[in-house]
Amino acid sequence: DTEVTQTPKHLVMGxxxxxxxxxxxxxxxxxxxxxxxxxxxxxxxxFVYSYEKLSINESVPxxxxxxxxxxxxxxxxxxxxxxxxxxxxxxxxxxxxxxGVGSYEQYFGPGTRLTVT
Amino acid sequence: GESVGLxxxxxxxxxxxxxxxxxxxxNSASDYFIWYKQESGKGPQFIIDIRSNMxxxxxxxxTVLLNKTVKHLxxxxxxxxxxxxxxxxxxxxxxxxxLVFGAGTILRVKS
Numbered sequence: 001d002t003e004v005t006q007t008p009k010h011l012v013m014g015x016x017x018x019x020x021x022x023x024x025x026x027x028x029x030x031x032x033x034x035x036x037x038x039x040x041x042x043x044x045x046x047f048v049y050s051y052e053k054l055s056i057n058e059s060v061p062x063x064x065x066x067x068x069x070x071x072x073x074x075x076x077x078x079x080x081x082x083x084x085x086x087x088x089x090x091x092x093x094x095x096x097x098x099x100g101v102g103s104y105e106q107y108f109g110p111g112t113r114l115t116v117t
Numbered sequence: 118g119e120s121v122g123l124x125x126x127x128x129x130x131x132x133x134x135x136x137x138x139x140x141x142x143x144n145s146a147s148d149y150f151i152w153y154k155q156e157s158g159k160g161p162q163f164i165i166d167i168r169s170n171m172x173x174x175x176x177x178x179x180t181v182l183l184n185k186t187v188k189h190l191x192x193x194x195x196x197x198x199x200x201x202x203x204x205x206x207x208x209x210x211x212x213x214x215x216l217v218f219g220a221g222t223i224l225r226v227k228s
Contacts, residue, residue, distance in 0.1 A: 005132075040217030040221075041220075041221075042206055043161065045216060048215065066126070075158060092160070105151075105158070105163045106163070106216065108160030108161045108181050109160050110160050111159075111160050
């Protein structure tokens with residue numbers, strides 16, 4: 001199984017709502033990632049979890065709150081988002097998030113298309 | 118500053134022809150690069166990678182070339198097929214498995 005699954009596929013939320021995005025992998029990977037991708041743009045890294053601990057936060061606003069309950073699951077909690085946060089949110093996983101320059105292939109999920117109204 | 122970028126935003130090729138997608142990088146310290154393919158409505162899919170101690174690496178119908186002298190990376194697709202139509206990203210793998218993606222090239226295959 002080389003699949004990363006994400007739910008929901010689409011999400012529409014108001015600026016006062018609280019919602020969560022979910023990601024799951026069963027490849028035994030110990031590193032998981034959240035990316036944000038705007039239309040016609042490349043993915044941009046938001047967070048990296050390594051062994052269930054947050055290792056990289058790319059200065060993401062606090063209205064995005066990641067959580068890694070166990071090695072297979074990754075959540076992204078959303079609260080008080082802005083319309084400009086509308087984007088495709090991608091989850092990825094890899095065998096490791098190496099301390100040095102790694103060579104571990106990242107497997108991406110299909111993403112959650114988020115629209116903030 | 119550091120950047121990973123592409124020369125051509127859109128590439129149209131005839132089915133059966135070879136495709137070449139280019140990428141420039143500016144950080145001479147980078148030592149690992151990856152090409153991803155992203156189809157509409159899907160997440161990026163790993164195609165091939167290369168380390169800086171190599172000049173060339175081949176996969177199935179794909180070849181990646183690395184020219185460290187001019188800091189240039191290219192992806193060659195042989196006998197391009199309609200299923201190759203997608204956006205192609207080069208990416209630089211940095212410390213802690215942090216990926217920095219280039220701007221992307223749209224590949225359109227004409228039948």
